Amino acid sequence: MSTPSPTPPDDPTQPAMAPGDEAPAGTPGTGENVCPDCGGSGLLDGAQCAMCAGSGTVVEGIGGA
Numbered sequence: 001m002s003t004p005s006p007t008p009p010d011d012p013t014q015p016a017m018a019p020g021d022e023a024p025a026g027t028p029g030t031g032e033n034v035c036p037d038c039g040g041s042g043l044l045d046g047a048q049c050a051m052c053a054g055s056g057t058v059v060e061g062i063g064g065a
């Protein structure tokens, strides 16, 4: 029997995404924005911000929807 996992831990077809990303970087209709959690510093309370994975930016959808 096989039980496919909805989110494989190491799927090469999935670009690395931070938890705060709405889409992989480079996705049409999306753009990088300053992380609302850490304000772009990548740090939260002296630790790596979990929302942006320390990058200071998150990918968000842009344009009216």
Ligand SMILES: [Zn+2]
Pocket: 035, 036, 037, 038, 039, 040, 041, 042, 043, 049, 050, 051, 052, 053, 054, 055, 056, 057
């Ligand atoms: Zn952040």
